Structure formats: structure tokens, C-alpha cells
Amino acid sequence: MKLSVIGCGYLGAVHAAAMASIGHSVVGIDVDADKIALLNSGRAPFFEPGLSDLLEAAIASGNLTFSTDFADAAGAEAHFIAVGTPQSKDGLSADLRYVHSAVDALLPYVAPGDVVVGKSTVPVGTAEVLAERINPAGAFLAWNPEFLREGFAVEDTLRPDRLVYGVGEGAERAESVLDAVYHVALDAQTPKIIAGYATSELVKVSANAFLATKISFINAMAEIAEVTGADVVKLADAIGMDARIGRRFLNAGVGFGGGCLPKDIRAFRARAEELGVGHSVRFLEEIDAINLRRRDRVVDLTTTLLDGDVTGRKVAVLGLAFKPNSDDVRDSPAVDIASRLAALGADVVATDPEAIGNARRREPDLVFGTLEEALTDADIVLLLTEWKDFTGIDPAWAASLVKTPIIIDGRNALPHTEWIDALWEYHGLGRR
Ligand SMILES: NC(=O)c1ccc[n+]([C@@H]2O[C@H](COP(=O)([O-])OP(=O)(O)OC[C@H]3O[C@@H](n4cnc5c(N)ncnc54)[C@H](O)[C@@H]3O)[C@@H](O)[C@H]2O)c1
Numbered sequence: 001m002k003l004s005v006i007g008c009g010y011l012g013a014v015h016a017a018a019m020a021s022i023g024h025s026v027v028g029i030d031v032d033a034d035k036i037a038l039l040n041s042g043r044a045p046f047f048e049p050g051l052s053d054l055l056e057a058a059i060a061s062g063n064l065t066f067s068t069d070f071a072d073a074a075g076a077e078a079h080f081i082a083v084g085t086p087q088s089k090d091g092l093s094a095d096l097r098y099v100h101s102a103v104d105a106l107l108p109y110v111a112p113g114d115v116v117v118g119k120s121t122v123p124v125g126t127a128e129v130l131a132e133r134i135n136p137a138g139a140f141l142a143w144n145p146e147f148l149r150e151g152f153a154v155e156d157t158l159r160p161d162r163l164v165y166g167v168g169e170g171a172e173r174a175e176s177v178l179d180a181v182y183h184v185a186l187d188a189q190t191p192k193i194i195a196g197y198a199t200s201e202l203v204k205v206s207a208n209a210f211l212a213t214k215i216s217f218i219n220a221m222a223e224i225a226e227v228t229g230a231d232v233v234k235l236a237d238a239i240g241m242d243a244r245i246g247r248r249f250l251n252a253g254v255g256f257g258g259g260c261l262p263k264d265i266r267a268f269r270a271r272a273e274e275l276g277v278g279h280s281v282r283f284l285e286e287i288d289a290i291n292l293r294r295r296d297r298v299v300d301l302t303t304t305l306l307d308g309d310v311t312g313r314k315v316a317v318l319g320l321a322f323k324p325n326s327d328d329v330r331d332s333p334a335v336d337i338a339s340r341l342a343a344l345g346a347d348v349v350a351t352d353p354e355a356i357g358n359a360r361r362r363e364p365d366l367v368f369g370t371l372e373e374a375l376t377d378a379d380i381v382l383l384l385t386e387w388k389d390f391t392g393i394d395p396a397w398a399a400s401l402v403k404t405p406i407i408i409d410g411r412n413a414l415p416h417t418e419w420i421d422a423l424w425e426y427h428g429l430g431r432r
């Protein structure tokens with residue numbers, strides 16, 4: 001089956017390569033000519049485990065091409081929309097301009113019977129508006145939200161835990177086209193939920209709202225633990241043993257960042273206000289506030305541990321990506337904390353296995369270095385992204401490099417007894 005994927009970022013490039021790897025003939029289209037040139041040469045424009053191999057193999061097989069020309073989408077039966085929906089510059093809402101311009105550019109090449117498939121995360125009500133523009137061409141719209149996690153994007157795309165088809169006019173055609181697209185996952189008994197547009201759009205944003213809520217819940221418990229002497233990690237272990245609660249997404253620390261959770265909960269609030277039901281998700285304001293307070297906590301704790309003044313003190317920041325196994329620094333707690341400490345006068349040296357390039361583009365004045373450069377003569381060390389490269393550090397080796405062995409484990413990810421045994425002053429978040 002021939003497919004087009006419009007927008008080749010973290011979502012679209014992986015989707016295009018994964019669909020080509022299961023035998024579809026895929027063209028990925030993006031307005032960013034540099035990205036398209038890289039992709040066409042078989043190189044991933046960002047770090048995502050497994051993506052380079054998938055791209056290389058799919059391009060070599062002839063199943064995958066990339067283009068900046070929307071005319072190349074002609075002849076595809078399904079056109080996936082995977083462009084960005086970032087937070088608006090002037091508010092909380094999602095900026096839908098890329099979705100609309102992608103649909104504008106695609107429409108001349110859409111044939112009757114084609115299915116345009118929305119994958120971008122959008123405010124509820126968007127699909128209905130887009131369908132009104134697509135249906136007159138004799139084509140149909142499906143809303144097929146994506147749940148992949150960065151760092152596991154290839155695996156999640158090839159083996160999703162569920163498929164959601166939001167359908168409207170032309171529902172039968174949309175379902176049969178999507179079934180053909182996802183035949184491998186469906187053959188593996190992946191559950192499929194068919195719903196209307198509004199439900200499928202809401203499934204996506206409510207899933208992210210729930211995940212954000214779970215993280216902020218445990219971070220709120222961390223705040224309580226910090227004033228009572230409780231240990232939030234043990235608390236999470238204990239409540240997580242209740243199958244109704246579950247241990248996943250109960251890792252307290254510097255909180256959530258990235259290109260999804262923060263902007264999605266804000267856009268959800270904005271959309272609910274527009275719909276006159278702002279009160280229903282007003283709690284997300286608190287979820288956001290708890291999350292951002294964790295960053296303040298690390299800045300304040302660093303200052304306290306450096307006797308109230310960070311000026312001229314060397315701070316080693318381990319981690320810049322919003323999570324391990326990604327180079328994505330969008331709304332990254334680590335970049336935020338590093339920048340704030342640098343702005344307060346600290347001599348910050350930040351390191352990351354993959355994200356220095358992206359962090360430097362965002363914060364050109366920050367100082368970046370290798371792990372060894374960051375640690376050497378540091379007055380304090382902050383672990384802000386739990387890459388294996390950092391959680392596996394030998395604490396005795398690190399102690400031999402720093403000036404003062406003080407560490408804030410912003411992800412509660414280190415084997416803390418080993419660090420304490422190696423004579424580090426260890427500070428977790430929400431634990432002693
Ligand atoms: N990143 C994820 O893990 C993930 C997972 C699920 C859903 N999503 C959603 O998917 C969407 C894309 O996210 P992303 O992280 O891939 O963003 P991204 O910024 O990495 O990629 C977006 C791409 O769209 C391209 N683009 C912009 N306007 C275009 C146009 N008119 N025509 C063609 N291409 C255009 C950009 O050049 C860019 O390459 C968002 O709505 C996001 O919320 C992302």
C-alpha cells in the first residue's frame with residue numbers, strides 16, 4: 001500500500017520508516033529541506049534508538065523516500081498528518097497553523113477515496129473542522145492518535161499497545177484502509193478501538209493528562225516527604241504494589257518535560273475553557289505548577305548546599321535531554337535548571353550523551369563539556385536525566401574528580417547507598 005507521511009519529526013520520521021519496514025511504499029514529506037536531505041541519505045535527523053537501522057534498511061529496500069514536494073503524495077491511499085502542534089507563543093493553546101498548512105498543501109494531491117489520517121495531537125474539535133475541508137475532495141478523514149514514547153519510538157510504532165481509529169464520513173473506507181496499514185499489529189492481536197473524532201482526539205490528550213497527573217501526584221508526595229522525613233521512593237514502591245495504582249510513572253524527581261506532556265496539558269486546559277468546561281480540567285493547572293516547582297526545588301537546594309550563594313561555584317549538570325535515550329530538549333527540566341543556575345552566577349558545565357547539540361541551539365550561552373570536564377573540580381553534581389551512562393558512574397571515580405562530593409539525584413535513579421558508601425553527601429528528591 002502506498003502511504004504518505006506529512007511532517008517528518010520525532011513522530012513522522014519513525015512512522016514513515018516503521019511503515020516502510022513492514023512492506024508499505026512510503027513517502028515522507030516535510031517543509032524542512034535539510035531534514036529531508038538527511039533522511040534521504042539514510043541518516044536520522046535526531047537520536048532515537050533503532051531509527052537509523054530502520055531508515056537505512058527501508059531506503060535500501062526501495063520502500064521509503066523523502067521529499068519536500070507535496071505532489072509526491074499523489075497516489076497514496078493513506079496520508080498521515082504528523083506535523084507539530086506546539087504551544088502557542090502567546091498562550092496555553094495548541095498552535096494549529098502547521099496542521100492547517102499541511103492540509104492546504106496536501107489537498108490538491110488527494111484523490112477520491114483516499115484517507116487523510118490525523119496523528120498529530122490536537123484539541124478536541126479539530127478533526128471535525130478538517131473533515132469539512134477534506135470530504136468535498138471525495139476523501140475521508142480518520143483520527144488515529146499516536147502513543148509512542150521517545151526512546152522507544154520504533155518499538156512502540158511497530159508494536160503499539162492499542163490502535164484508536166476516530167472516524168466520521170466514509171467510516172468503512174477509513175477502517176479498511178487503516179486495517180491494511182496496521183495489518184501486522186492487528187495480526188498480533190493489538191486491540192483496536194473505533195470511535196468518533198471527538199473521542200479519539202480526547203483519548204490522546206486525556207492519556208497524557210493522566211500520565212502527567214500521576215507524575216505530579218508522586219512529586220506532590222515528594223514535597224510532603226521533604227518536610228516530614230519520609231522517603232518518596234519507598235512510598236511509591238509501596239503504593240505501586242496495589243495493582244489498581246501500579247508502580248509505573250511514579251518516579252519522583254525533577255518532573256516531566258518534552259514536546260508532549262507539558263504542552264498537551266496546557267492545550268487541554270485552553271480547549272476546555274473555550275468549550276465552557278474549564279472547571280473540569282482546572283486541576284491540570286496544579287499538575288503543571290507542582291511539576292514546575294520541582295525545578296525550583298533543585299535550584300533552591302543547590303543554592304542551600306552551596307551555602308546560600310552559587311556565584312562562581314562549579315555545578316556539574318549530568319543530563320540535558322528531557323528523558324534518557326533521546327536528544328530532545330523541548331521543555332527539558334534539566335536545561336531549565338542548568339540555565340537558571342548559570343543565570344544566578346554559577347559556573348555550570350553541562351553534559352549529555354546525545355543532547356548537547358540541541359541544548360546549545362536553545363541555550364547558546366551555557367557551557368557544555370564531557371562528563372569528566374563537568375565533574376572536574378565541581379562543587380556540586382546534579383543528576384537531571386537518568387541516562388545509563390550516568391546511573392552507572394563509579395562513585396569513587398567521580399569523587400576523585402570533584403572538589404566537593406555533594407550530589408543531588410534529581411531522578412532518584414542512583415544506587416544511593418553506593419554513593420553514600422563512597423563518601424558522597426547524597427540528596428535525592430523527596431528522600432533524605
Ligand atoms: N514526539 C512524540 O513522541 C510524539 C508522540 C505522539 C504524538 N506526538 C504529536 O505528534 C506531532 C508531531 O510531534 P513531533 O514531536 O514529531 O514534532 P517535530 O517538531 O519533531 O516534527 C514536526 C515536523 O513537521 C514539519 N512540518 C511543519 N509544518 C509542516 C508542513 N506544513 N508540512 C510538512 N511538514 C511540516 C516540521 O518541519 C517538523 O519536521 C505533535 O502534534 C505531537 O504532539 C508526538
Ligand SMILES: O=c1ccn([C@@H]2O[C@H](COP(=O)(O)OP(=O)(O)O[C@H]3O[C@H](CO)[C@@H](O)[C@H](O)[C@H]3O)[C@@H](O)[C@H]2O)c(=O)[nH]1
Pocket residue numbers: 121146147148149150151208211215248249250251252253254255256257258259260261322323
Ligand atoms: O515516573 C515518571 C515517568 C516519566 N517522567 C518524566 O515524564 C516525561 C515524559 O516521559 P514519557 O511519557 O516517557 O515520554 P514522552 O516520550 O514524552 O511520551 C509521552 O508523550 C508522548 C507524546 O504525546 C506520548 O505519545 C506518550 O504515550 C507519552 O508517554 C519525561 O520528562 C520523564 O522524565 C517522570 O518524571 N517520572
